[in-house]
Amino acid sequence: MDIEHLDSGAACDRLDEIERVYAEAFPDHDLSDYRARMQSLLASPGFEAVTARDDGALAGFVYGASLSARSSWWDDLEPVQPAGFTAETGRRTFAVIDLAVRPAHRGRGPGHRLLDELLAGQPEERAALATTPDEGRSRRCTSRGGGAMSAACQVTQVRPNPGSTSM
Template sequence: MPDIDFRRSSDVNEVRQTILDIHIEVRGDFGLLDRPFNSPERFDERLLAYAARPGWETVVATLPSGEPVGFCFGTPLAPTTGWWSSMITPLPDGYTTETGTRTLAFQEICVRKAWRGQGVARRLHDELLTGHTEERVTLLVNPAAGDGKVKAVYESWSYEEVGRQKPFEDSPVFAVMMRPLQL
């Protein structure tokens, strides 16, 4: 396990370029930058929209030298959230009711290639969840990503698929995953 420092921030301006640079590198590694949903411009639009919401927070992982190795970010779901509005799979009554303190949306995670497979992603995830008091945490994952391996990673972190949604016209259909915040 590399020696990694974790820096939390709720100021998108201080981390925006780092996040964009890592996004471009990682999505490029997987050959995804030519897809409109993954373009730097579309990602930046989503980043700024998420960061404008109350409670948005990011964690950036860096080496002691300051070199960034990855990031993640998330936001508590507000009572007026659109998170559940594009569900393809119906959910039980009350499941999508949000209070601003019920659900944390884990919206994005990227780890640079040289540090994948070393536990950095899990540490980023856990660092973001630390200190949060929501009841549960949700995320979206393309079930085809990595031939299903990315979804399997989240399942190994105790997430379960609760349905499917297509939140943007140019996005894939995502598996919606959920777990209790505290295990």
């Protein structure tokens, strides 16, 4: 697998390809607002994406951004966390927004490698990957341990908040 780090401009240039992999990886998700959400995310400070290619074809990606001091990321977090847990400074938390691997490439480690690559260079104190309660694959992926994920990432469950674009 060939790994590439993308800033917001490069990710924007590859958005059609990323969207196709997203649709394949999450066939039950509504894509009607995906472009609008991505345009907002691409404008977020600290945005970064990492892609994995196999024989030139996009096999998977992960992306995220720093949470601002005014972020709504933690709204509706369950279970409720101790005081101060959701306080943001703009440099405290890197939010992993989406991780997608094409079904043909799952189970061979590209998801872990993508996460490790994304988190390795982040200056924030911690990282967070939010999942909905029914995202069993995400839970299994992050609970196996090892690499940057086990050391740096807090896995949380939130109710879907599709209207939130405030990082």
